[in-house]
Amino acid sequence: MKPYLTANQVSFHRHSEAVFQPIDLELYPATICVVTGANGSGKTTLLRTLAGVLRASEGELTRDASIAFIGHRAGVKDDLSCIENLVFMQRFYPKQANRHPLTPHQALKQAGLGPYIRRLAGHLSAGQRRRLALAKLLVAPADVWLLDEPYTSLDTHACQWVDELLDGHLSDQGAAIVTAHQRQPSLARTLHRLEVVAGARAA
Amino acid sequence: MNRSKAQPLIALLLSDLKRARRHGGQSLLPLVFLFSVVAMIPLGIGPGPNLLQAIAPGMIWVAALLSGLLALDGLFKSDFDDGTLEQWWVGDQPVIRLVLVRLGSHWLITALPVIVLTPVAAQMLYLPNAALGLLMLTLLIGTPILSLVGGLASALTLGTRQGGALLGLLIFPLIVPVLIFSTGAVSAFLDGLPVRPYLLLLVALLVLALSLVPLATAAALRLNIE
Numbered sequence: 001m002k003p004y005l006t007a008n009q010v011s012f013h014r015h016s017e018a019v020f021q022p023i024d025l026e027l028y029p030a031t032i033c034v035v036t037g038a039n040g041s042g043k044t045t046l047l048r049t050l051a052g053v054l055r056a057s058e059g060e061l062t063r064d065a066s067i068a069f070i071g072h073r074a075g076v077k078d079d080l081s082c083i084e085n086l087v088f089m090q091r092f093y094p095k096q097a098n099r100h101p102l103t104p105h106q107a108l109k110q111a112g113l114g115p116y117i118r119r120l121a122g123h124l125s126a127g128q129r130r131r132l133a134l135a136k137l138l139v140a141p142a143d144v145w146l147l148d149e150p151y152t153s154l155d156t157h158a159c160q161w162v163d164e165l166l167d168g169h170l171s172d173q174g175a176a177i178v179t180a181h182q183r184q185p186s187l188a189r190t191l192h193r194l195e196v197v198a199g200a201r202a203a
Numbered sequence: 204m205n206r207s208k209a210q211p212l213i214a215l216l217l218s219d220l221k222r223a224r225r226h227g228g229q230s231l232l233p234l235v236f237l238f239s240v241v242a243m244i245p246l247g248i249g250p251g252p253n254l255l256q257a258i259a260p261g262m263i264w265v266a267a268l269l270s271g272l273l274a275l276d277g278l279f280k281s282d283f284d285d286g287t288l289e290q291w292w293v294g295d296q297p298v299i300r301l302v303l304v305r306l307g308s309h310w311l312i313t314a315l316p317v318i319v320l321t322p323v324a325a326q327m328l329y330l331p332n333a334a335l336g337l338l339m340l341t342l343l344i345g346t347p348i349l350s351l352v353g354g355l356a357s358a359l360t361l362g363t364r365q366g367g368a369l370l371g372l373l374i375f376p377l378i379v380p381v382l383i384f385s386t387g388a389v390s391a392f393l394d395g396l397p398v399r400p401y402l403l404l405l406v407a408l409l410v411l412a413l414s415l416v417p418l419a420t421a422a423a424l425r426l427n428i429e
Contacts, residue, residue, distance in 0.1 A: 014429070053292045054429055069293045073286025079222050091214035094207060094295075 018199030078122030
């Protein structure tokens with residue numbers, strides 16, 4: 001089986017200083033990797049590099065799969081309603097032949113946003129916005145999910161929903177890399193761990 | 204371009220237009236600016252038709268340029284702030300095409316209404332009807348250049364907090380040739396001289412901007428995201 005994502009001594013430099021120590025990673029289908037590390041160790045930067053938002057300054061990075069990335073900033077348009085946001089996302093990301101998207105309506109129901117279909121995203125609470133952002137994974141499914149602190153501002157119930165999403169995704173030959181600070185994904189599966197260590201200066 | 208490749212671009216265009224319709228002001232601001240200028244000039248320099256007629260093409264063009272500048276502020280800023288901009292680089296999206304679509308929708312929202320209402324402004328300044336078509340043609344060729352150059356400047360100043368002043372400084376030197384050739388064409392026409400060279404130069408500028416600026420804009424956006 002080929003890995004979806006291979007990183008070979010990948011690092012990212014900002015102002016010619018490595019943000020994190022070089023990373024080796026092979027992400028196979030049906031595996032989940034939890035990225036840990038102290039504040040400022042470069043977890044977010046690593047995830048953004050893996051997603052392609054940042055270009056790896058060193059090392060080799062190969063992606064052999066479709067990628068969905070949800071960062072700190074939700075990627076949700078405040079002046080569009082929930083349903084309009086999801087319709088946009090569904091059209092914006094290329095369709096994957098091997099994945100089956102939900103309709104925006106179904107995804108909103110699953111995310112517990114059923115009653116707020118026509119509400120502007122700008123009028124949602126922080127937790128609801130995060131749910132809306134995560135609903136992207138259902139309308140525009142991808143092989144690899146890169147989730148940066150997906151549990152932030154979610155209540156217990158929604159956290160469980162994220163765990164269920166991850167579990168379903170892994171059963172579906174998906175893979176995920178998750179940074180998690182406080183809450184870790186609680187799944188009945190092996191969680192691979194990747195420790196990120198801050199770059200040059202700390203070394 | 205096949206359908207699946209065009210779909211993200213269409214999605215972006217539709218969502219831009221929908222959002223612009225929701226905040227009507229985005230299209231209104233340039234119009235209000237244009238008509239404020241056009242209405243105040245006769246008050247400032249006197250309503251004599253001869254004088255107004257002579258300065259009409261220049262005034263309309265300057266007003267159109269400045270009103271276009273006003274509208275550049277939100278071109279990439281809100282996408283940068285809410286995290287939708289960084290999504291452009293996730294996966295294998297053709298970022299240069301997305302940039303072009305964004306600039307296109309910006310032009311449709313801010314420049315097209317100005318061009319459509321130019322005949323009214325031209326009437327207010329006694330521009331001869333015969334020259335109106337040419338003025339609109341120069342606007343049609345010239346305003347996309349403004350959108351392109353403005354897009355580059357707004358991408359470059361994305362990370363700065365008070366980018367407005369810098370934006371102006373960056374744009375004006377680049378946009379001066381457009382102003383010169385556009386108003387030159389209309390003046391030449393009013394003097395009975397050939398206008399073709401002016402128009403060809405304008406088109407050349409547009410082609411140059413269209414081919415180079417999206418590349419530079421995508422690179423500038425990326426720099427700011429990093």
